[in-house]
Amino acid sequence: TKTKNLERYLGSRLPGFPRQPAGTLAVRQYSSGQSNPTFYLQKGGQAFVLRKKPHGPLLPRAHKVDREYRVQKALFSAGFPVPEPLLYCSDVSIIGTEFYVMQHVQGRIFRDISLPEVGPAERSALYLAMIETLALLHSFDLQSLGLQGYGRGPGYCKRQVSTWKKQYDAAAHTDIPAMNKLAEWLANNLPPDDSEESLIHGDFRIDNIIFHPTQARVLAVLDWELSTTGHPLADLAYTTQFYFWPASIKGLGQGSILETPSFEELVSTYCRCRRISTTLSNFNFFLALSYFKMAGIAQGVYARYLIGNASAENSHEFAKVVKPLAERGLELSKRENLLFHQSRKGQEILLKVKQFMKQHIYPAEKEIIKYYTECRNSEDRWKKPPLLERLKELAKAEGLWNLFLPDVSGLSQLDYAQIAEETGRCVFAPEVFNCHAPDTGNMEVLHMYGTEEQKKEWLEPLLEGKISSCFCMTEPDVASSDATNMQCTIEREGNSYVINGKKWWSSGAGNPNCKVAIVMGKTKNSSASRYKQHSMIIVPMDTPGLKLIRPLSVFGYMDEIHGGHFEIHFNDVRVPVSNIILGEGRGFEIAQGRLGPGRIHHCMRSLGAAEAALEILCQRAAQRQTFGKKLYQHEVVAHWIAECRLSIEQARLLTLQTARKIDMLGNRRARKEVAMTKVVVPRAVLKVIDCAVQVCGGAGVSQDFPLAFMFAYIRTLRLADGPDEVHLSTIARWELLDQSKKLTAKI
Numbered sequence: 001t002k003t004k005n006l007e008r009y010l011g012s013r014l015p016g017f018p019r020q021p022a023g024t025l026a027v028r029q030y031s032s033g034q035s036n037p038t039f040y041l042q043k044g045g046q047a048f049v050l051r052k053k054p055h056g057p058l059l060p061r062a063h064k065v066d067r068e069y070r071v072q073k074a075l076f077s078a079g080f081p082v083p084e085p086l087l088y089c090s091d092v093s094i095i096g097t098e099f100y101v102m103q104h105v106q107g108r109i110f111r112d113i114s115l116p117e118v119g120p121a122e123r124s125a126l127y128l129a130m131i132e133t134l135a136l137l138h139s140f141d142l143q144s145l146g147l148q149g150y151g152r153g154p155g156y157c158k159r160q161v162s163t164w165k166k167q168y169d170a171a172a173h174t175d176i177p178a179m180n181k182l183a184e185w186l187a188n189n190l191p192p193d194d195s196e197e198s199l200i201h202g203d204f205r206i207d208n209i210i211f212h213p214t215q216a217r218v219l220a221v222l223d224w225e226l227s228t229t230g231h232p233l234a235d236l237a238y239t240t241q242f243y244f245w246p247a248s249i250k251g252l253g254q255g256s257i258l259e260t261p262s263f264e265e266l267v268s269t270y271c272r273c274r275r276i277s278t279t280l281s282n283f284n285f286f287l288a289l290s291y292f293k294m295a296g297i298a299q300g301v302y303a304r305y306l307i308g309n310a311s312a313e314n315s316h317e318f319a320k321v322v323k324p325l326a327e328r329g330l331e332l333s334k335r336e337n338l339l340f341h342q343s344r345k346g347q348e349i350l351l352k353v354k355q356f357m358k359q360h361i362y363p364a365e366k367e368i369i370k371y372y373t374e375c376r377n378s379e380d381r382w383k384k385p386p387l388l389e390r391l392k393e394l395a396k397a398e399g400l401w402n403l404f405l406p407d408v409s410g411l412s413q414l415d416y417a418q419i420a421e422e423t424g425r426c427v428f429a430p431e432v433f434n435c436h437a438p439d440t441g442n443m444e445v446l447h448m449y450g451t452e453e454q455k456k457e458w459l460e461p462l463l464e465g466k467i468s469s470c471f472c473m474t475e476p477d478v479a480s481s482d483a484t485n486m487q488c489t490i491e492r493e494g495n496s497y498v499i500n501g502k503k504w505w506s507s508g509a510g511n512p513n514c515k516v517a518i519v520m521g522k523t524k525n526s527s528a529s530r531y532k533q534h535s536m537i538i539v540p541m542d543t544p545g546l547k548l549i550r551p552l553s554v555f556g557y558m559d560e561i562h563g564g565h566f567e568i569h570f571n572d573v574r575v576p577v578s579n580i581i582l583g584e585g586r587g588f589e590i591a592q593g594r595l596g597p598g599r600i601h602h603c604m605r606s607l608g609a610a611e612a613a614l615e616i617l618c619q620r621a622a623q624r625q626t627f628g629k630k631l632y633q634h635e636v637v638a639h640w641i642a643e644c645r646l647s648i649e650q651a652r653l654l655t656l657q658t659a660r661k662i663d664m665l666g667n668r669r670a671r672k673e674v675a676m677t678k679v680v681v682p683r684a685v686l687k688v689i690d691c692a693v694q695v696c697g698g699a700g701v702s703q704d705f706p707l708a709f710m711f712a713y714i715r716t717l718r719l720a721d722g723p724d725e726v727h728l729s730t731i732a733r734w735e736l737l738d739q740s741k742k743l744t745a746k747i
């Protein structure tokens with residue numbers, strides 16, 4: 001009878017609704033989970049969509065289909081893509097509730113936000129069309145739309161924070177400190193422009209959009225139930241929040257992260273369309289608010305599950321996601337701005353490190369370098385100067401210690417990258433903060449892959465700075481940039497592994513405090529693939545059969561500051577089986593995990609060296625005079641200065657971008673960026689040092705300036721951790737892969 005009633009009603013009220021033949025109106029409910037039931041109507045070759053209130057008692061401000069009708073009407077008249085609303089019926093006697101009917105729009109709807117059915121190029125185009133539509137929505141003037149009074153006036157953000165806080169508190173099942181902290185942060189950091197009011201959608205997602213069947217064009221934006229007036233950036237943050245989705249949450253909600261288009265591309269397109277600055281002040285607030293809201297919703301779903309009132313089958317899993325969502329919200333809240341901004345903690349530590357460098361490190365430089373120069377020919381040459389040990393104690397006492405390890409320091413890679421640059425201005429400073437290679441890489445390996453016993457025995461004293469370590473991978477007899485060439489063997493004999501082989505370039509092995517080596521070698525398993533035949537094992541330096549053969553020089557320097565670089569031989573070196581890391585054949589897997597962040601840290605430190613070199617260059621250029629003018633007044637020198645600044649800034653941007661990608665997507669998905677950074681930065685830094693040497697003249701290559709040692713040290717970075725050529729091949733491989741994806745999309 002309801003269908004008949006409806007058919008009769010539409011026949012008399014809806015212009016163009018076919019009256020004949022009677023009794024052929026087909027009605028089908030859409031399955032997608034909108035809270036207002038939606039139906040597809042068809043009669044005589046014409047199609048419409050009906051949306052109604054649900055039956056039963058309803059929350060006071062929810063399910064307002066009259067508002068949906070009103071907003072769609074206003075937007076349609078203004079030329080915004082929405083289905084044309086055709087008729088509103090408040091007479092509940094027709095189908096039991098209020099309803100409205102709109103035009104049926106034919107097109108594509110994508111239910112999965114990663115759009116698996118299209119290629120990267122089309123996905124980009126669709127997302128950009130979506131974000132342009134959002135910008136268009138936000139550019140309407142409420143008055144000209146005739147929607148004055150549609151929302152609840154200024155103070156949208158404040159209301160959102162308190163509404164979601166109340167809803168969360170009512171549903172909370174356990175104490176989640178991150179959620180409380182996030183609520184507090186939001187309440188205390190409301191944007192100053194909370195009075196800004198635009199028409200906002202409230203649930204603007206790609207799966208609420210109908211696209212043209214073949215073109216990247218938005219035909220209609222659906223589901224206006226949550227529309228209101230408020231701050232437009234709330235919509236933008238909600239739409240882009242999945243870029244920051246915690247990797248730990250899979251299978252629930254927005255599990256997939258997009259690589260194309262990038263977050264920056266979407267946001268800058270939005271800003272361009274709205275003619276606003278891309279700095280988007282307070283955007284961190286809106287991202288954090290979005291996560292707060294998602295966490296609140298997840299908590300609500302779980303609460304309904306607990307009382308047996310949830311509709312989704314997986315609703316019990318929602319309890320697990322509240323905490324990671326709240327934590328991500330907190331992390332985002334600490335970001336000062338969109339691009340490369342450190343968390344508050346990162347900023348504080350950077351400031352302290354800068355002060356420490358000024359107060360303690362730079363004044364100690366002369367004495368420490370003198371120590372190494374004077375000890376060069378004595379027995380003490382590998383010992384650390386007492387002043388350095390004192391500085392370490394001081395840094396430790398100030399909490400400026402182990403800053404490289406996120407799980408210990410609480411810093412992101414982006415935070416630490418900027419700190420590493422600061423410490424890189426002085427050659428021995430990283431050690432003062434217990435942030436020096438190769439200990440950092442080795443600690444990372446033990447932290448990520450070590451057993452509890454291995455951590456206790458070796459990681460703890462390394463973290464405390466009581467011992468140091470070396471890493472033995474490269475071999476004198478084979479080209480080690482292809483590590484599958486490795487000949488050193490690690491063979492199991494009863495309860496031991498026996499190691500035989502030669503290694504060289506083991507940095508830090510000369511330090512008398514170097515107590516342990518992580519050694520990579522071949523474990524017999526010829527059936528496994530080339531990359532599963534190697535293992536890493538812990539070898540105490542005092543194990544019988546381990547012998548330091550000789551230190552290797554770097555352009556004539558023995559590099560005592562870094563504990564030298566040694567050739568080490570292993571003759572029947574026997575260690576317990578429990579010393580194997582992660583398991584036999586897992587060496588390459590560990591090497592990959594070790595090198596992502598470590599390489600970026602190296603690059604940042606060397607940018608610090610570049611800054612120091614440019615400072616020397618400029619000072620010298622301003623001091624000395626040739627042919628009647630200061631050196632910097634010669635245009636060629638001025639251009640060198642400019643070129644150096646360009647190189648440093650470009651290299652730094654790439655490094656920060658990579659650090660951010662590691663933070664967001666993890667080491668593996670940032671592999672191309674890590675390789676690019678590893679090639680670009682040493683080149684840029686070497687160029688700066690070379691210019692500085694040139695401007696300093698003869699003094700530049702002498703012991704009176706640090707430039708010669710800097711050059712020697714940085715030059716090795718084009719070899720260490722893999723030579724440039726290997727990284728270039730990696731970059732090319734990834735680039736070709738990315739391009740082939742684009743090509744497939746076009747075909």
Ligand SMILES: Cc1cc2nc3c(=O)[nH]c(=O)nc-3n(C[C@H](O)[C@H](O)[C@H](O)COP(=O)(O)OP(=O)(O)OC[C@H]3O[C@@H](n4cnc5c(N)ncnc54)[C@H](O)[C@@H]3O)c2cc1C
Pocket residue numbers: 438470471472473474475478479480481482504505506507554565716719720721722723724725726729
């Ligand atoms: C100062 C310093 C510190 C180091 N510290 C350590 C350490 O602590 N632990 C450790 O294990 N190792 C260390 N190394 C070693 C370093 O990682 C290796 O030197 C590097 O991996 C290259 O290996 P290789 O010397 O055997 O050169 P090879 O493998 O013999 O390569 C020589 C050259 O061949 C070319 N080449 C290689 N592959 C390709 C390719 N695919 N395409 C084109 N050309 C190619 C490159 O030009 C390369 O430089 C250090 C090296 C230096 C200089």
